Amino acid sequence: MRSTTIPATLAFLALATPGLAEVTVLGWPGGPEETALRAATEAYNAREGLADEDRVELLFTSRDGFYDKLAADLAAGTTAFDAHQIATYSIGRYAPFMTPVDLGPAAATTFGESVLATQQFDGKQFGVPTDLSLHFLYYRTDLVDALLADADAAARYTEIAQEHLGEALTPKAPDEWTWRDWAATALYFTKAVNPDSPTRYGTVLQMKNLLFNIMVFQSLPRAYGGDWMDEAGNVTVDSEAYRTGLDLYKMLYDAGATPPDSTGYEFAEANAAYASGQVATMVQWNAAAAELTDPEKAPAVAGVTATIAPPSGPEGRFTHVHSLGLGLNAAAEHKEGAQRFLQWLATPEAMAIYARAGGAPGLTGAALEAVVGERPDLAPLGEYASRYGYVMRGGTSANALAIYQLQAAEFTGYWAGTQSLDQALANTTKGMTGFLAGK
Amino acid sequence: MNALRWAVLVIAVLVMNMPVIVTIVTSLKPPAEIMSNPGLIVESPTLANYATVVTVSDRLNVWAYLTNSVVAASIGSLLPLALCLPFAFAAARRGAASGAGCSCLWW
Amino acid sequence: MAPKTQENRLLATPLVLYLLLLLGFPSLLNVFYSLSDVTFETLRTPRLSGFGNFAAVLSDPAFWRAVWFSLRFGVLTATVEVALGLFLAVFLSPLLQARPWLLALLTLPIMIAPAMMGLMYRLVLHEFVGPLPYYLLEWFGNSPAFLSPGWVFWTVCVIEILQWTPFALLLFHLAYSSIPADVREAARMDGARGWRTFRRVELPMLMPTLALAAVIRLIDGIRVFDNIYVLVGAGPGGSTTSLPIYIYTSFFRGGSLGPALAASVLFALAAFAGLFLALRAADRRAGA
Numbered sequence: 001m002r003s004t005t006i007p008a009t010l011a012f013l014a015l016a017t018p019g020l021a022e023v024t025v026l027g028w029p030g031g032p033e034e035t036a037l038r039a040a041t042e043a044y045n046a047r048e049g050l051a052d053e054d055r056v057e058l059l060f061t062s063r064d065g066f067y068d069k070l071a072a073d074l075a076a077g078t079t080a081f082d083a084h085q086i087a088t089y090s091i092g093r094y095a096p097f098m099t100p101v102d103l104g105p106a107a108a109t110t111f112g113e114s115v116l117a118t119q120q121f122d123g124k125q126f127g128v129p130t131d132l133s134l135h136f137l138y139y140r141t142d143l144v145d146a147l148l149a150d151a152d153a154a155a156r157y158t159e160i161a162q163e164h165l166g167e168a169l170t171p172k173a174p175d176e177w178t179w180r181d182w183a184a185t186a187l188y189f190t191k192a193v194n195p196d197s198p199t200r201y202g203t204v205l206q207m208k209n210l211l212f213n214i215m216v217f218q219s220l221p222r223a224y225g226g227d228w229m230d231e232a233g234n235v236t237v238d239s240e241a242y243r244t245g246l247d248l249y250k251m252l253y254d255a256g257a258t259p260p261d262s263t264g265y266e267f268a269e270a271n272a273a274y275a276s277g278q279v280a281t282m283v284q285w286n287a288a289a290a291e292l293t294d295p296e297k298a299p300a301v302a303g304v305t306a307t308i309a310p311p312s313g314p315e316g317r318f319t320h321v322h323s324l325g326l327g328l329n330a331a332a333e334h335k336e337g338a339q340r341f342l343q344w345l346a347t348p349e350a351m352a353i354y355a356r357a358g359g360a361p362g363l364t365g366a367a368l369e370a371v372v373g374e375r376p377d378l379a380p381l382g383e384y385a386s387r388y389g390y391v392m393r394g395g396t397s398a399n400a401l402a403i404y405q406l407q408a409a410e411f412t413g414y415w416a417g418t419q420s421l422d423q424a425l426a427n428t429t430k431g432m433t434g435f436l437a438g439k
Numbered sequence: 440m441n442a443l444r445w446a447v448l449v450i451a452v453l454v455m456n457m458p459v460i461v462t463i464v465t466s467l468k469p470p471a472e473i474m475s476n477p478g479l480i481v482e483s484p485t486l487a488n489y490a491t492v493v494t495v496s497d498r499l500n501v502w503a504y505l506t507n508s509v510v511a512a513s514i515g516s517l518l519p520l521a522l523c524l525p526f527a528f529a530a531a532r533r534g535a536a537s538g539a540g541c542s543c544l545w546w
Numbered sequence: 547m548a549p550k551t552q553e554n555r556l557l558a559t560p561l562v563l564y565l566l567l568l569l570g571f572p573s574l575l576n577v578f579y580s581l582s583d584v585t586f587e588t589l590r591t592p593r594l595s596g597f598g599n600f601a602a603v604l605s606d607p608a609f610w611r612a613v614w615f616s617l618r619f620g621v622l623t624a625t626v627e628v629a630l631g632l633f634l635a636v637f638l639s640p641l642l643q644a645r646p647w648l649l650a651l652l653t654l655p656i657m658i659a660p661a662m663m664g665l666m667y668r669l670v671l672h673e674f675v676g677p678l679p680y681y682l683l684e685w686f687g688n689s690p691a692f693l694s695p696g697w698v699f700w701t702v703c704v705i706e707i708l709q710w711t712p713f714a715l716l717l718f719h720l721a722y723s724s725i726p727a728d729v730r731e732a733a734r735m736d737g738a739r740g741w742r743t744f745r746r747v748e749l750p751m752l753m754p755t756l757a758l759a760a761v762i763r764l765i766d767g768i769r770v771f772d773n774i775y776v777l778v779g780a781g782p783g784g785s786t787t788s789l790p791i792y793i794y795t796s797f798f799r800g801g802s803l804g805p806a807l808a809a810s811v812l813f814a815l816a817a818f819a820g821l822f823l824a825l826r827a828a829d830r831r832a833g834a
């Protein structure tokens with residue numbers, strides 16, 4: 001059984017035709033980022049006075065295995081694309097194969113320093129932040145309002161909270177929720193716990209063994225003070241904060257507050273569950289907002305879904321934030337042309353086109369003003385990113401992706417009941433120590 | 440007895456092909472119905488999905504993908520034939536129970 | 547050299563060259579990398595470092611879990627597929643002889659890419675938009691959680707069995723229908739009928755096909771990747787990690803590539819050893 005990557009890479013190299021008089025950009029496929037990039041590229045190519053060799057051509061593959069394929073291509077020194085997609089958590093991994101990019105003076109006024117920082121590594125700017133990704137708490141306004149208005153329901157809610165969480169919580173407005181309030185609400189809206197519940201499940205957790213699901217999860221331990229490392233560089237995953245977070249998820253799963261298939265759920269399945277109308281709350285990426293509030297795509301929930309920042313904990317209110325962006329391939333053949341395209345993308349005009357076509361950039365100032373009329377959801381996006389956004393210490397290191405994958409394997413193992421919490425945290429600490437030491 | 444055979448045949452075909460049947464049924468549903476009606480009886484059948492797939496767009500060019508598949512499948516079936524026929528002929532002539540036979544099975 | 551031998555050599559050359567280039571060269575490279583210290587950044591400058599990677603893999607509990615998963619999966623699915631395929635081929639043979647086009651309906655599943663099967667089952671088994679849980683809830687009031695840790699192994703086994711039983715069915719159908727009619731007539735004249743004919747006369751004639759089907763399905767079951775990976779990935783806590791999935795995930799885990807390649811070399815050696823022993827046993831049986 002041989003690895004098929006080496007022959008595949010050789011084959012890919014053979015196919016990478018050199019000498020195309022065009023700039024090729026490998027984008028993030030299959031979503032609003034793709035539609036937005038296509039619109040922006042069309043506008044760029046239609047500009048007057050654009051030299052022929054600066055025309056931009058787009059390349060899209062598929063999301064499955066995207067990062068693995070990108071790693072193989074860059075390691076082989078491919079010239080098939082000049083610029084490619086990167087994300088905050090993967091810059092460290094791909095930086096050895098990339099060239100820092102000069103985005104020009106417009107970038108700071110378009111995005112603001114903190115958003116630009118999400119595409120920096122080792123003090124250098126590696127990409128233009130085209131989309132901001134963070135998490136919202138999605139909830140059913142009709143169900144929550146009914147709960148808040150009904151005294152009997154509130155009593156039942158308090159009963160359930162006392163039984164499962166050991167604390168007599170009372171229903172509150174979602175914007176004031178702590179993670180324990182959210183858990184109590186999820187239990188209240190679960191048929192298995194509360195037979196009078198209008199929905200089958202109070203929440204849907206994404207517990208598939210997938211690195212992105214850990215990003216969704218980790219705002220919870222963060223709100224209790226959790227971090228990957230302390231200042232001295234010791235791995236601090238085996239902490240009260242992480243144990244509390246992991247136990248909360250496990251409690252909800254065991255109580256039936258999330259579908260039993262959740263151990264195989266990621267973005268698409270969770271959205272399908274919520275859109276069916278049988279789920280009351282969900283912590284999910286902001287990218288789902290467009291689909292879940294569209295009456296054509298999710299008729300059962302579109303009109304009664306609201307989005308706010310995730311709940312708060314004793315150490316504050318946090319949402320994991322990262323950006324998707326485009327950076328330069330060090331082996332590129334049309335570097336100047338690609339650089340010019342990326343510089344153009346960092347201007348307010350380009351970002352206006354990008355935002356109108358469905359992208360979700362973190363804009364500020366005049367750039368935000370220009371599009372907030374058509375994309376009102378971009379305002380809270382920028383606000384949440386700057387107020388609640390965090391990056392774990394070590395979250396942009398070279399092995400960040402590997403760390404997320406390790407956590408995904410270990411944490412989902414605990415949630416699924418295949419190993420104990422101590423075992424999971426011990427394995428995670430051991431693996432992370434190796435990865436963060438640069439092994 | 441024959442009736443039993445037919446029954447077993449129909450059940451086998453339906454059970455083994457279930458995902459294909461479900462995919463076909465789902466392809467006839469508009470997006471809103473997919474979310475709300477998981478059953479196999481389509482409430483408002485539509486061919487709009489097929490129209491989207493067949494139209495060439497930036498996002499989707501099914502004709503290009505089909506061409507790729509045909510080319511890959513052709514090479515994948517004709518190349519081994521071309522390479523192995525002469526080899527098999529030589530091996531059979533020499534007698535199959537030799538080392539050549541063993542390496543033939545090493546796929 | 548006899549002209550026939552020279553001609554034979556010439557006829558054998560294209561295949562041998564092709565295998566050397568596309569199978570031999572990458573395999574050698576694989577072995578070389580498995581004995582070196584190499585990362586994505588040092589792909590072209592690996593450092594030979596001895597058997598460290600093999601030690602790392604053999605002491606990794608995840609590796610042994612993956613081996614155990616692949617073995618259980620392979621043996622279970624191969625056994626059921628062969629048994630079911632044999633039963634269907636023999637039981638349905640009058641129908642298939644009369645109407646050969648029915649075979650197309652029965653073998654449709656094997657025409658579908660396993661990755662597509664995984665994707666289609668994601669839809670079929672989904673609690674909220676899939677028909678299977680929907681109808682089970684309607685008829686029985688309860689539907690198992692197909693992808694939950696307690697059920698997921700059986701789910702992926704069933705998916706594999708449903709897709710590949712037609713392969714065994716096809717092999718058996720071809721073998722069964724090529725049993726000459728006079729053999730059956732002779733058996734009938736000797737007083738045997740039905741089950742006895744099958745057990746004493748037909749089944750022994752199907753043995754080579756059975757062995758072939760079992761071996762092929764076992765090998766395919768052990769190297770299962772596509773449908774499981776698309777449906778559940780590596781599984782919660784790595785519970786649906788087959789050996790190929792283990793090799794794939796550890797290859798891209800970041801850091802050294804050596805251990806993953808060492809695992810793949812071990813896999814190849816084990817497979818080769820197994821196949822060699824099986825062929826020796828078959829040869830001996832044929833000889834005796």
